[in-house]
Amino acid sequence: MGPAESATGRNHKKFKAIRQLFGILRRGAAPRRSRRRTLADLHVSIDIIDVSAANEKALALCRRIRFEVFCREQQVPESLEWDDFDAVCRHFLLRADGAPAATARARPYGQGALKIERVAVLKPWRGRGLGRAVMERVLAYARAEGYAAAVLNAQTAVRAFYADLGFVADGPEFVEAGIPHVHMTLALR
Numbered sequence: 617m618g619p620a621e622s623a624t625g626r627n628h629k630k631f632k633a634i635r636q637l638f639g640i641l642r643r644g645a646a647p648r649r650s651r652r653r654t655l656a657d658l659h660v661s662i663d664i665i666d667v668s669a670a671n672e673k674a675l676a677l678c679r680r681i682r683f684e685v686f687c688r689e690q691q692v693p694e695s696l697e698w699d700d701f702d703a704v705c706r707h708f709l710l711r712a713d714g715a716p717a718a719t720a721r722a723r724p725y726g727q728g729a730l731k732i733e734r735v736a737v738l739k740p741w742r743g744r745g746l747g748r749a750v751m752e753r754v755l756a757y758a759r760a761e762g763y764a765a766a767v768l769n770a771q772t773a774v775r776a777f778y779a780d781l782g783f784v785a786d787g788p789e790f791v792e793a794g795i796p797h798v799h800m801t802l803a804l805r
Contacts, residue, residue: 680716
């Protein structure tokens with residue numbers, strides 16, 4: 617064996633060892649990809665739903681997401697989840713790959729503010745940017761409608777999520793529906 621062949625053989629062994637070290641070589645198969653898809657992998661459409669008889673089906677999808685997230689997972693009593701504001705809110709439904717995956721609602725609040733409420737993402741879709749996508753859509757709506765600010769009561773467990781969107785806490789923590797919250801505001805102008 618000449619010097620060129622032995623160097624090639626050594627390089628091949630080094631490359632193979634590096635691939636094995638990083639878990640790339642699995643029984644001669646291509647590396648496995650994570651089954652979890654990101655927002656970039658999804659065919660996402662966000663529909664704005666006006667509350668009317670014609671949109672009862674879409675509103676029912678929003679309510680189903682809210683029931684699953686708030687009533688089932690977080691044990692919020694249904695008597696607190698369903699209120700009269702649903703009739704006056706603008707509802708947002710995010711569909712991922714055609715399936716309902718996230719929702720939010722918003723309503724006028726005080727002088728020139730839009731209050732964002734009931735932001736929910738179904739468990740199988742979390743961690744993929746859908747919450748951010750629906751919030752960005754709600755904020756785009758608020759800006760287009762001329763609101764000066766957006767406000768919300770954030771569960772303290774997801775306070776950082778809203779802070780990443782630019783919201784600032786402007787009050788002490790309080791308990792709502794048995795869950796710690798903090799009031800947050802985002803200036804839109």
